[in-house]
Amino acid sequence: MKSAINTISLIGYGNVGSHLARHLRSAGIKTTHIYSRDLRSIEDAADELGAVAIDNFQDLPKNQLTLICVIDDAISKTIEQIDPQILIAYTSGSVELSALPKREHLGVFYPLQSFSKNQDLTITEIPFLIEATNEAFAQQLFDLASRLSTKVSYADSKQRKELHLAAVWVNNFTNHIVHIAEKYAAAKNLDFSLLQPLLKETIHKLDHLSAFAAQTGPARRGDAQIIDEQAMKLEGLEKEIYLLISKNIQNTYSTNEEL
Amino acid sequence: MKSAINTISLIGYGNVGSHLARHLRSAGIKTTHIYSRDLRSIEDAADELGAVAIDNFQDLPKNQLTLICVIDDAISKTIEQIDPQILIAYTSGSVELSALPKREHLGVFYPLQSFSKNQDLTITEIPFLIEATNEAFAQQLFDLASRLSTKVSYADSKQRKELHLAAVWVNNFTNHIVHIAEKYAAAKNLDFSLLQPLLKETIHKLDHLSAFAAQTGPARRGDAQIIDEQAMKLEGLEKEIYLLISKNIQNTYSTNEEL
Numbered sequence: 001m002k003s004a005i006n007t008i009s010l011i012g013y014g015n016v017g018s019h020l021a022r023h024l025r026s027a028g029i030k031t032t033h034i035y036s037r038d039l040r041s042i043e044d045a046a047d048e049l050g051a052v053a054i055d056n057f058q059d060l061p062k063n064q065l066t067l068i069c070v071i072d073d074a075i076s077k078t079i080e081q082i083d084p085q086i087l088i089a090y091t092s093g094s095v096e097l098s099a100l101p102k103r104e105h106l107g108v109f110y111p112l113q114s115f116s117k118n119q120d121l122t123i124t125e126i127p128f129l130i131e132a133t134n135e136a137f138a139q140q141l142f143d144l145a146s147r148l149s150t151k152v153s154y155a156d157s158k159q160r161k162e163l164h165l166a167a168v169w170v171n172n173f174t175n176h177i178v179h180i181a182e183k184y185a186a187a188k189n190l191d192f193s194l195l196q197p198l199l200k201e202t203i204h205k206l207d208h209l210s211a212f213a214a215q216t217g218p219a220r221r222g223d224a225q226i227i228d229e230q231a232m233k234l235e236g237l238e239k240e241i242y243l244l245i246s247k248n249i250q251n252t253y254s255t256n257e258e259l
Numbered sequence: 260m261k262s263a264i265n266t267i268s269l270i271g272y273g274n275v276g277s278h279l280a281r282h283l284r285s286a287g288i289k290t291t292h293i294y295s296r297d298l299r300s301i302e303d304a305a306d307e308l309g310a311v312a313i314d315n316f317q318d319l320p321k322n323q324l325t326l327i328c329v330i331d332d333a334i335s336k337t338i339e340q341i342d343p344q345i346l347i348a349y350t351s352g353s354v355e356l357s358a359l360p361k362r363e364h365l366g367v368f369y370p371l372q373s374f375s376k377n378q379d380l381t382i383t384e385i386p387f388l389i390e391a392t393n394e395a396f397a398q399q400l401f402d403l404a405s406r407l408s409t410k411v412s413y414a415d416s417k418q419r420k421e422l423h424l425a426a427v428w429v430n431n432f433t434n435h436i437v438h439i440a441e442k443y444a445a446a447k448n449l450d451f452s453l454l455q456p457l458l459k460e461t462i463h464k465l466d467h468l469s470a471f472a473a474q475t476g477p478a479r480r481g482d483a484q485i486i487d488e489q490a491m492k493l494e495g496l497e498k499e500i501y502l503l504i505s506k507n508i509q510n511t512y513s514t515n516e517e518l
Contacts, residue, residue: 072482175465181426211438217427226353
């Protein structure tokens with residue numbers, strides 16, 4: 001049986017890397033080495049973490065996990081440059097294990113959350129999805145994640161991709177829909193802050209209702225007159241989006257007998 | 260100058276009516292009469308409020324405000340049956356004052372929120388939008404709303420309609436997008452609760468970021484390969500919605516120089 005992970009090396013100090021390093025430290029897992037091609041860019045981070053800043057992959061310690069928190073496109077190239085005996089995990093939702101250079105110890109340590117600079121998160125609530133090229137290493141990563149969060153599970157690359165697509169709807173698309181509303185409000189000189197309580201309540205409701213049950217509004221009621229009136233106020237792609245979503249809401253409830 | 264409103268009559272005890280009556284009572288405004296065609300349906304409500312249950316519009320007191328909280332389509336017919344000297348306000352976002360029977364005292368008392376049974380709301384944070392056929396009555400309604408909420412403003416029927424359209428995006432459409440994600444997760448046997456923290460954080464971020472600034476994801480990065488891969492997993496209207504929103508996100512950032 002493998003021993004617990006108490007130190008790591010870190011590659012990539014963006015939103016994900018910086019959040020994880022801080023939370024790992026709070027859980028007693030020390031980042032001893034932090035890599036960047038540009039040493040100056042990680043000086044402060046190294047200071048804060050008490051880590052050594054390195055700009056050469058040869059300086060990564062051989063006997064500890066290296067956590068890769070770089071953008072999807074850079075993961076494969078980064079892995080290629082790292083000594084094959086080093087254990088590696090990466091934090092991407094959509095890069096498949098099988099798409100990367102083969103190695104004995106390669107794993108996924110994926111926090112299903114949207115991290116932003118300067119915004120603290122309750123790490124214990126963040127789901128971590130774990131996968132690895134071998135079972136013992138997967139178990140080690142699972143144990144590591146369990147020291148941060150109460151919501152750790154195994155997910156293979158296919159499941160992780162499906163969750164990533166669901167996450168695109170839940171995060172990227174809801175956010176863009178809000179952007180369309182913000183833009184419309186600005187164009188009409190409306191104070192968007194009037195809509196903030198509604199936005200919060202929309203999501204708050206989903207704590208105990210399915211979105212299916214929580215649906216309200218003109219499309220839900222099949223109020224064709226208001227749908228037409230509102231669509232007339234829009235143009236271009238946004239009008240198309242308005243009409244398509246309204247149609248999909250109408251279809252959802254006209255073909256569904258659950259209500 | 261008109262005196263403050265301390266008692267009201269209520270027509271309609273659905274989500275809006277029941278929430279408002281309780282909050283008005285907490286603010287010292289008593290509902291003395293509550294109307295329904297079916298007296299039994301309001302027995303409990305009348306008991307709770309200490310009000311008289313009536314099933315005849317002739318029994319509405321002449322000297323106090325009647326608040327109409329019925330569905331949009333029923334507002335006009337309800338008003339027609341009420342003695343012309345009675346002050347009336349209604350709670351709809353999209354029904355124009357000018358579309359209703361003319362009377363000296365007719366006003367709008369619109370809480371911009373989505374009310375649900377069994378879910379308490381912080382009434383002080385809910386925006387109230389006020390409009391009336393004359394200024395003194397508008398002022399009375401404004402004062403009444405100010406006893407419930409710190410966010411009261413005047414808005415004419417045109418502005419209220421525009422806010423209602425923005426609210427359709429912010430509430431109805433974000434909710435439906437989440438429904439699509441829930442449905443996809445169910446079809447793929449994914450545990451949707453894994454996505455709940457992401458959903459909360461999506462909206463939490465918008466407390467201090469615009470949705471424009473908060474946007475992330477494949478479309479934001481212009482990652483055509485992931486967009487294609489993900490669209491292939493969808494079909495029908497939902498595939499169309501996926502592609503249209505992705506395209507609109509790409510257009511938003513490629514034509515905008517703010518970043």
